[in-house]
Amino acid sequence: MEEYKYLIPEESIDAIMNNVSTLRKIENDLRRVFVEHDYLEVLMPSFEYVDLYNALDSGIEEEKMFQYINFEGKRVALRTDFTIPLARLYSSQKEIGVKRYCYFGNVYRKEKRHKGRSSEFFQAGIELLGQAGFAGDIECLHIIQETLSYLGLKDIKIEMSSAKFYKRLCELVDDTSFVDILKKRDLSSMKILIDRKGIQSPLKDLLIQLPRCFGDIAMLNQMIMMIQDQQLKDALLELRDLYDKLEKKEFFSFDLAMTPSMKYYTGIIIKGYSPYSADTIINGGRYDKLMDHFHKVVPAIGFSYDLSHILKALEKEEENNA
Numbered sequence: 001m002e003e004y005k006y007l008i009p010e011e012s013i014d015a016i017m018n019n020v021s022t023l024r025k026i027e028n029d030l031r032r033v034f035v036e037h038d039y040l041e042v043l044m045p046s047f048e049y050v051d052l053y054n055a056l057d058s059g060i061e062e063e064k065m066f067q068y069i070n071f072e073g074k075r076v077a078l079r080t081d082f083t084i085p086l087a088r089l090y091s092s093q094k095e096i097g098v099k100r101y102c103y104f105g106n107v108y109r110k111e112k113r114h115k116g117r118s119s120e121f122f123q124a125g126i127e128l129l130g131q132a133g134f135a136g137d138i139e140c141l142h143i144i145q146e147t148l149s150y151l152g153l154k155d156i157k158i159e160m161s162s163a164k165f166y167k168r169l170c171e172l173v174d175d176t177s178f179v180d181i182l183k184k185r186d187l188s189s190m191k192i193l194i195d196r197k198g199i200q201s202p203l204k205d206l207l208i209q210l211p212r213c214f215g216d217i218a219m220l221n222q223m224i225m226m227i228q229d230q231q232l233k234d235a236l237l238e239l240r241d242l243y244d245k246l247e248k249k250e251f252f253s254f255d256l257a258m259t260p261s262m263k264y265y266t267g268i269i270i271k272g273y274s275p276y277s278a279d280t281i282i283n284g285g286r287y288d289k290l291m292d293h294f295h296k297v298v299p300a301i302g303f304s305y306d307l308s309h310i311l312k313a314l315e316k317e318e319e320n321n322a
């Protein structure tokens with residue numbers, strides 16, 4: 001027992017304890033930008049009904065939730081995600097219109113044992129609710145761009161793809177192993193899958209290219225020319241139109257093999273990377289169907305920074321430059 005007096009469980013964030021001043025500085029810089037753009041800060045509850053998460057289906061499985069049965073006999077979980085509770089908050093408001101929320105706090109998702117990864121994550125994010133199409137997408141991407149310099153990390157890359165493109169691919173390939181192959185960018189398994197399913201060109205050619213389909217606008221244009229399926233093409237054309245409308249483009253590139261981190265995404269998906277972090281430091285996307293569960297039609301988009309991963313990356317970057 002003695003040793004446990006000195007240890008923290010693997011689940012706990014360790015990157016933050018000694019880095020509080022850095023965390024607070026980044027947090028305050030982000031808060032200032034979010035507020036300048038009219039985002040209202042909200043403090044969300046730590047506990048939510050498991051049923052809410054299940055009904056709105058983020059894709060985070062129940063085994064990943066820290067849950068217990070409360071005095072009502074209902075299953076309650078520590079917050080696994082901010083977007084879902086904020087959708088509930090929005091849907092409970094009387095007036096429907098554009099709303100901008102920002103938030104700072106922990107989310108909890110159980111990691112597999114002995115992976116050396118904590119199960120609590122400190123997130124800072126925004127949700128733009130009621131704003132459809134490019135206007136919302138561009139607002140979010142510009143805020144990401146504006147806030148990047150406050151993270152203190154060099155060489156951050158923001159990659160974009162489309163949930164419509166991904167969903168259509170899944171429909172066409174129609175195989176349970178496909179997502180895993182995409183995640184691993186495993187070309188040899190992709191070829192085996194193509195043979196097993198008897199997939200013919202032009203889909204076959206696309207699937208073979210897919211694991212290496214990351215790059216700039218030239219790559220996207222090339223794929224648009226090559227793709228014949230109209231739904232896949234339209235999804236990429238939409239992405240290109242969005243990119244064309246961006247004022248500053250230097251941080252943004254594309255990754256067509258991207259798999260959405262959340263099931264609720266319906267349009268653009270965004271992931272941010274640092275060379276010093278194996279985990280993504282930004283996740284976001286458009287989610288126009290989430291509010292259907294509350295019988296409301298509300299287009300929405302948002303993103304969050306994972307500040308625990310950012311702090312870890314900062315430590316590594318410093319070590320590297322020492």
Ligand SMILES: N[C@@H](Cc1c[nH]c[nH+]1)C(=O)O
Pocket residue numbers: 081082083125126127261262283284285301302303304
């Ligand atoms: N909630 C998402 C990020 C996000 C915010 N808004 C839209 N997506 C996550 O935790 O990964």
